[in-house]
Each structure stands twice: as structure tokens, then as C-alpha cells.
Amino acid sequence: MDAATALWPLVDAALGPDLPVRIDCWDGSSMGPVDAAAFVRFTSRRALRRLFWAPNELGFARAYVSGDIQIEGDLLDVLTRLDALADPERGPGVQVGHETTAAVAKAVVRLRALGPPPRPPAEEVRLSGRRHTRGRDARAVSHHYDVGNDFYALVLGPSMVYSCAYFEKAPSAAYTLEDAQRAKLDLVAGKLGLVQGMRLLDVGCGWGSFVIHAAGKYGVRAVGITLSEEQAAFARAAVASEGLADRVEIRVQDYRDVPDGPYDSIASIGMAEHVGLSQLGEYATHLHTLLAPGGRLLNHAIARRPGPPGDPRGDKTSFIERYVFPDGELQPLSTMVDVLESAGFEVRDVESLREHYADTLRAWVNNLEQNWDQAVALSSAGRARVWRLYMAGSALGFQSNRIGVNQILAVKPGPGGATGFPRTRHRLLSISEPGQTNP
Secondary structure (H helix, E strand, C coil): CCHHHHHHHHHHHHHCCCCCCEEECCCCCEECCCCCCCEEEECCCHHHHHHHHCCCHHHHHHHHHHCCEEEECCHHHHHHHHHCCCECCCECCCCCCHHHHHHHHHHHHHCCCCCCCCCCCCCCCCCCCCCCCHHHHHHHHHHHHCCCHHHHHHHHCCCCCCCCCCCCCCCCCCCCHHHHHHHHHHHHHHHHCCCECCEEEEECCCCCHHHHHHHHHHCCEEEEEECCHHHHHHHHHHHHHCCCCCCEEEEECCHHHCCCCCEEEEEEECCHHHCCHHHHHHHHHHHHHHEEEEEEEEEEEEEECCCCCCCCCCCCCCHHHHHHCCCCCCCCHHHHHHHHHHCCCEEEEEEECHHHHHHHHHHHHHHHHHCHHHHHHHCCHHHHHHHHHHHHHHHHHHHCCCEEEEEEEEECCCHHHCCCCCCCHHHHCCCCCCCCECC
């Protein structure tokens, strides 16, 4: 019996009879439309062993990252086609149930693939110790961000901004990712009301793009903090090259250890996802303490849809938990608003950028695929596959509204409730004029 014939009951149970892709097997047999735009290739029997021992998202991820399953063609197109067959809450992937599990077991027996569970790929991580201690948070951040600055430069492009861009126009050759990232930095600066002489804290500053932009264009004095040594080294070099060392300081520091308020404005862009629900109250309270009366906080974070949080320790079968963002936790928008208000902030503006993140991720996937050989050389084939799968899957998640991303603008009221906020939203969102001084 050839592999395709033996695998058909498994494929039928998982995806249904109308295959949206072509499936090729290690022995040359295949199934699915001959003219398919994309191919899923089982390169060895070991892929079945991975699915047998973990018949879920994690088993598929291990097979893909290790190269036991390959996806050739437009990955976003493949995931979109699979999405039509997927659970609307979970997204694309194998639909795991008793029928699918039994089909995996039968295929393993038919193809003589039974054996002990294969070793997980080297890119998989499981952290030990209590979640969201300073040490464990540092290890989680290092796993994701210390992949190599050159690798990230290939994916992110010259902006080195690792959060969603702001596409004021449709993406095109005339309006690029770099244009949209500059627009996002100006959007944040405008909401924070940055003017010359202000003191700014960027919590989770990444490679320093926002503090450099804020100091260079708006004349602020900025402190950027990160837990990644590699990010900090890159950011300090970039600050020096821009001649901003007298106005920008980059620290390797936990947000809980920042002692030197008050700051006039605080930006937290793509960082709150790492904090964890158990620590969100402390996060919001400490940032409130660090702000001067009337100071503004811009909290930019990915959000999950409302509903039960699930296992607060993380989904043990989750690809994202094991390979991408260990200990990452997404909260609904309502939870984040409640936490900020409970800490004493007044929330003044909320903006969803969900569609913008889908466009941003498509651009990052394209950057990775266009520079694939170099990305592999800078990291590993497995690491490049992790980033390709996670970014393509995330693009689909934003597109289909399974996840969102929101900018919450909040203020620390001063005496008598004074905030200094403009009376209209139009005025609030107007961009500060470079060179304007702080009254």
C-alpha cells in the first residue's frame, strides 16, 4: 500500500474529502488536485510519529519546524484555504477528535511508522520556575528576541519596528511598510502629545526605533528599556549613529525596576502581552506611579476575543507557547481598560488597528520569503520555519478577527481632575509640530 492510500483516511478525517491543497508523500504517491497552487509534502514517516504522539497543533508544528512536513507555495493562501475547514474559534489546522486520532493511529500501523516519540526540534522551549518572575520573564524575552539582530533586520526591514504599522494608504510599491511604520511612530507621538523638552519612557523599546524617532523629530529626552541584551546593543549603536546619545538612554531593565519618575509620557508598544494577567495590576500601578500628573500613557497591545481565559499557565499544546512567545498572554480589550482604570488612569481614547496588523504581517512574511536563504544562514532552517508559520498564521488571525490589536490612550489626572487634554478627538489626534516646546 502506498503512503497516499494509507494516509487518505487521516486526511479525510482532518480536512474532509475536498482537499484545498495537493499532498505529496515520501514514496512519490500523492492526493489532491494536480493543479493546486500549494503543496503539503510529507517527507518521511517521522511526520506520522509526531502526529501520533501529539495529534494536535503541537504535533503538526513539530513536524513542520523539523522539516518532516513541508509547505510549498503561498503559505498564506494555504492557511486561508484550510481556514474554510477550521473551527471558527481556533483557526486553521487539523481538526482533532476521536476520528482523527484513530485515523493517525491506523496510518502509523499501516505504514510501519510506530516508534518512540521523536525528539522535539531544537527551537522548542519549555521554561521552568514560577511564571512572570523577573528571571523567567528575561528568559522568555531572550528566547524570542535574541534570535539575532541581522535576522530581524531581514524580516522587519530598515525601520526595525516590531509592532503593527499604520497604513494611511493601501500597501503598494509607492506606499511601503517603511512609510507605514513612520506613520505609526508619528501616530503614537501625536497621541502622547510629544513636544520638545518632555521626558519619555518607552517600556519594551525593542531596537530603539520609537525613542530615536521621538528624540530626533520631537526633541524629547527619552529612556528605553528592554530585557534583551541584543536589542539593547543594537539600540545603543543606533542612538549613537544618530547623534542622540545626550538625549536617549537605553537600559536592560525590567519595567518593575524603573525607579526614576516622573515621566511626562510613557509608551508601551507590544510589551503588555508579555506581562501576564497575574502581573497586569502591578504593571499598570507602577506605570501610573512613574507618570507626572497630567502625563499620558499609550498602551498598544494585541488582544484576544472575550471569553474564558483558558489555562492561565499557557496552552501546553500551543505552537505559539512552545516556539514563539513562551509565557505570552493575550487579554480582552475590556480587561486591559479595567486594569488601567483600576490603577488610577482615565482612559481617553481607544483605537483598533486590527486590519493594519494583518497588512504588516503579510509584509514581514514577504520579507522573510524573499530573503529565505540568508535568514536560514543567520539562524536555522527550523527557526525560519517558526517565524514563517507564526507570522502567516497571525496575519490570518487578525484578518478573521480571532485576535485584534488596540491602542489605549490614558492619562493620569492632575489636581482637580485636570488632564490638559484637547476637547475634541480631531485635535487630540493631530500630530505635534516638531520643535514645539513644552509649555
